[in-house]
Amino acid sequence: MARAAVSGRLSWRTATLVEARAENASARTLVFDVPGWPGHLAGQHVDVRLTADDGYTAQRSYSMSAPADGARVEITVQTVADGEVSPYLVDVLAVGDAVELRGPIGGWFVWRPEQLDPVLLVAGGSGVVPLMAMIRARRKHHNRSVFRLIYSVRTPDDVYYADELRRRARDDHGLEVTFVYTRFGEDAHRISVADVNTHGWPPELEPACFVCGPTGFVETVADILVALGHDPRRVRTERFGPS
Amino acid sequence: MATLSPGFRGRSREAEPKLPPGQYLTHDFPVLSAGPTPKVPTERYEFTIGTETGEKHSWSWDELLKLPAETPTVDIHCVTKWSKLGTSWKGVSLDTLFEDVESAADYAMAHSYGGYTTNLPLEDLLDGQAWLVYEFDGEPLHPEHGGPVRLLVPHLYFWKSAKWVRGISLLLDDEPGFWEAAGYHDYGDPWREQRYQGD
Ligand SMILES: Cc1cc2nc3c(=O)[nH]c(=O)nc-3n(C[C@H](O)[C@H](O)[C@H](O)COP(=O)(O)OP(=O)(O)OC[C@H]3O[C@@H](n4cnc5c(N)ncnc54)[C@H](O)[C@@H]3O)c2cc1C
Numbered sequence: 001m002a003r004a005a006v007s008g009r010l011s012w013r014t015a016t017l018v019e020a021r022a023e024n025a026s027a028r029t030l031v032f033d034v035p036g037w038p039g040h041l042a043g044q045h046v047d048v049r050l051t052a053d054d055g056y057t058a059q060r061s062y063s064m065s066a067p068a069d070g071a072r073v074e075i076t077v078q079t080v081a082d083g084e085v086s087p088y089l090v091d092v093l094a095v096g097d098a099v100e101l102r103g104p105i106g107g108w109f110v111w112r113p114e115q116l117d118p119v120l121l122v123a124g125g126s127g128v129v130p131l132m133a134m135i136r137a138r139r140k141h142h143n144r145s146v147f148r149l150i151y152s153v154r155t156p157d158d159v160y161y162a163d164e165l166r167r168r169a170r171d172d173h174g175l176e177v178t179f180v181y182t183r184f185g186e187d188a189h190r191i192s193v194a195d196v197n198t199h200g201w202p203p204e205l206e207p208a209c210f211v212c213g214p215t216g217f218v219e220t221v222a223d224i225l226v227a228l229g230h231d232p233r234r235v236r237t238e239r240f241g242p243s
Numbered sequence: 244m245a246t247l248s249p250g251f252r253g254r255s256r257e258a259e260p261k262l263p264p265g266q267y268l269t270h271d272f273p274v275l276s277a278g279p280t281p282k283v284p285t286e287r288y289e290f291t292i293g294t295e296t297g298e299k300h301s302w303s304w305d306e307l308l309k310l311p312a313e314t315p316t317v318d319i320h321c322v323t324k325w326s327k328l329g330t331s332w333k334g335v336s337l338d339t340l341f342e343d344v345e346s347a348a349d350y351a352m353a354h355s356y357g358g359y360t361t362n363l364p365l366e367d368l369l370d371g372q373a374w375l376v377y378e379f380d381g382e383p384l385h386p387e388h389g390g391p392v393r394l395l396v397p398h399l400y401f402w403k404s405a406k407w408v409r410g411i412s413l414l415l416d417d418e419p420g421f422w423e424a425a426g427y428h429d430y431g432d433p434w435r436e437q438r439y440q441g442d
Binding site: 226 | 247249253254277278279281440
């Protein structure tokens with residue numbers, strides 16, 4: 001496995017919410033202003049820390065959903081039922097409020113704009129977040145490598161960035177987007193070898209594969225990719241949660 | 244300087260003396276690794292300790308199972324913030340494996356099938372602090388969780404407990420492993436919250 005050097009101390013910074021938009025009934029995109037933000041690569045995440053008035057703190061990791069853009073740091077959070085942190089970020093935090101945040105974290109699950117190999121992105125649910133950062137970074141840097149996104153999600157109402165994905169699939173040349181619905185339509189199913197084989201890249205093209213989502217989803221897709229002949233070293237994974 | 248989060252209460256504040264700072268309890272067993280799960284057949288499994296002089300000590304799967312086994316019950320702490328208390332394992336103490344190994348090295352690098360590495364001071368692997376485990380909760384260790392064999396070093400963040408471990412090389416000088424080179428802490432003590440470099 002190649003190494004990625006990241007150095008320096010990660011200190012907590014004050015992050016002020018400057019913009020928020022609902023992605024759907026249970027997920028919200030939050031844009032923070034973080035003075036002094038050092039920049040980041042698509043795929044990296046931040047740690048967010050909340051402090052109650054008695055000093056109790058809780059921290060969680062969130063992938064950034066957009067490439068570096070000055071002091072702006074954008075994340076998308078899905079509410080987890082009886083979660084400690086996510087419901088606060090989705091339903092309570094208001095524009096003008098601040099949290100603490102540090103990063104960028106992670107030097108492995110990243111896509112660099114200098115890369116020219118074909119890219120396969122496979123998202124399960126909120127796992128689309130860091131993959132969207134890669135799609136946006138590709139466009140922002142006028143990168144011409146060919147991208148395919150396979151996005152597994154319950155129903156069309158659960159899709160994040162729906163309008164933007166539709167627009168980019170039409171306008172960003174070399175980007176293809178395929179949805180696999182697990183609970184919608186006659187063809188509802190969990191992602192299978194056929195989906196990955198049909199809508200991914202053949203292993204001979206040596207694509208960089210990025211798989212992100214709940215643990216079980218990531219395990220399934222990574223196994224499928226290896227079974228189809230992809231070199232395990234070209235399959236990078238990020239597991240979001242216990243489910 | 245703490246920024247207060249108005250309206251944030253957090254979960255119950257019962258003192259949980261077994262929980263390091265910034266961690267929360269989980270009853271699941273989440274998985275964290277950088278790539279697909281390597282499938283390592285036990286017939287091909289081999290564990291090797293290599294010293295700084297190039298000497299090698301190896302054990303096959305069958306040889307490993309014949310060594311005296313221990314059944315540690317320990318708390319584990321992942322840098323992604325979850326902790327799991329009272330997990331039970333079966334395996335071989337590294338003290339047993341290091342019995343006949345002569346070395347002047349202070350550092351160790353664990354290597355895994357799939358290419359993962361992680362570095363630890365050798366002293367953290369000895370004196371009843373570390374095991375090569377092949378069972379979890381009375382069952383063969385599932386590949387997702389590092390089977391057939393993983394390292395178990397419960398007093399450090401769990402990324403130090405290399406899954407699919409196939410060897411340890413002894414080094415005179417410290418070198419960063421996979422996550423350590425990517426900005427994670429060199430040592431990783433959960434009680435001192437050593438998550439990232441500089442913590
Ligand atoms: C590297 C990394 C990047 C991440 N990026 C994102 C992101 O971009 N967007 C995002 O929404 N989340 C992301 N997560 C997950 C996030 O860190 C939290 O785990 C999640 O928000 C739940 O926290 P909570 O405090 O609300 O729930 P908790 O109080 O921690 O948990 C409440 C209950 O929900 C279960 N649970 C916890 N997390 C999940 C989950 N992800 N899915 C299903 N059940 C769960 C727990 O086991 C528990 O039973 C990421 C995690 C990691 C490790």
